[in-house]
Amino acid sequence: MRTGDSQRRVDGQRVVVRRSSRRRKTVSAYREAGRTVVAIPSGFSRAEEDTWVRRMLTRLADSDRRRSPDGTELARRAERLARQYLDERAIPVSIRWTADQNTRWGSCTPGRGTVRISDRVQGMPGWVIDYVLLHELAHLIEPGHGEDFWALLAAYPHTERARGFLLGVSHAWDS
Template sequence: MPYSNQSGPVRTRRIAPGPAGARSSSKRVPKRASFGSQGGRRAGAAGRTRFASSARSAAVEHVFFVDGIEVRLSRKRVKNLNLRISRDGSHVDVSAPSWVSEDEVRGFVQRKAAWIASHMAQAAQTPMARAAQATPEEVAQWREAISACVPALVAAWEPIMGVKAGKLAYRNMTSRWGSCQPATGRICINVRLALYPPECLEYVVVHELCHLLERGHGPRFHQLMDAFMPDWKQRRAKLR
């Protein structure tokens, strides 16, 4: 089941824009790493990134630069300005209501320039940033490493969980750690997991196998994960 791949020192700041030149208040919004399943968010609402509102998902992106910082602005049905550093530290994503002018957005980015620069530098050191710059040869090495480990992990966990996986696949994905198709049992694993501790790969494998028992990410799914892998939340946190 698809789910989102969010890592690095990314932070979201929500501000209520005030008069031009006035200092705006900000509130940090905790970042979540969600893992989705077939038909679920790529990792979002209720654990997936798919927006519940079609209007929000249809937001148009506008790209511009503020003092060398690349800003990707999307207009959405939100009440405040929301700013987030991209996972690889290459740009900032800003969502804003229609009534906030581009000048106000530019002013906000300028006021937060020091904070943005600091967190962009941190994000640029994460595995996700490294993956964004990877060569085909590096990706091939990741694929080789992951494909050598996953079958053994699946074989070890199948009898414990009482499931049987189908075809195993491996892809270089930017927004999912893995996916599962309950109807066929097909499981796909992100080769970028080669950049993370081994326990993260095992967590993703168990997560996807768990979707063979429960499609969604509701209470039963969490209960199953708690039963099979009590420390799954700690493992998941290492992928952020």
Template sequence: MEVDGLRVAVTRKPIRNAYLRVRPPAGAVAVSAPMRMADARIVAFVRERRAWIARQQTRMREQQRIAERELAAAGMLGEPGALGEPGSSAVAPGGPFATGLSGPTASPSVWTDARRAEAAAAIEARLPALLDRWTPVVGRTPTQITLRAMTSRWGSCTPRTGRIRLNLQLGLMEPRFLEYVLVHELTHLWEHGHGAGFQRRMSAYLPEWRALRRELNHHLVLR
């Protein structure tokens, strides 16, 4: 479907609401729509979100440029644009619903056994003190925390089970980023989405959380 010159890939699914995604690396636009949703409603849905789409496409282009500059500086860049695909930006009628914390563009594979062990040891050394500090503040305790080498998220949470997953790469970064991601995911044990309730809690816990999020999402995700 074409909407005012913008090409949109539409997939109809047995869902109640329409969802719009901007997919990296080129900012392709995709809509998942209910089976019986009229084309005219899909067009209106996309038009209402054109400004948001433009912002996401601009952000992805900038992240691509930053990623390529960092990889070139590290001597790791091969063919232009040869970067892994990060998680896409998504929006639904009521706002973002995913409880994972998305990361920026992924780099080529650089994980080694030694680097994994180093990252895991760093996180495991910091976690007890962070949990002692933040679980009383947030008022929720995770049932389990696992470490994974994620390619498109800094962390994720399953509120129903209380399980939190952290990107292993956080162990190779400044400790403040691990703290921010942990608080973000602990907050999801209260708030499933990123709506007003989530934002109020995060602002109460970490007033500078938005600045931390912006800074964190300018880092490459290793894979």
């Protein structure tokens, strides 16, 4: 947590309120390491803060429901991506969301055919989630990160954009 952040529980969720003197009107929210961060202008009153925290929690929950991040939806999404970009050569034996990956976006065990996607990816844009899925699916075909591996991802049009997005998020979380 940064200096000046306040943390509390709202409806059973860990929430960090990050006040910023650079913000004038905008409010944003995202998930970070098992908690929700709500960034607000520093001039907001406590009542405005409470209103916006609840509003942003509702928006994130609605967004999560629309994405249907259960295992069934994740498996369907992986199958679609494998069919579209990997000639169906990378259908995992199992695929699931996991909460115990704090330094990786996903992981793959090629010998077992298993893929795990960090729940920190939930709430990110769909094209980023698709990239993380494709990245791990490609490891079912090519375990390393050599030229053959990157050639598998070349067909996905958002690879470089998603990698940049994830680098930016990692940088922001590490700050």
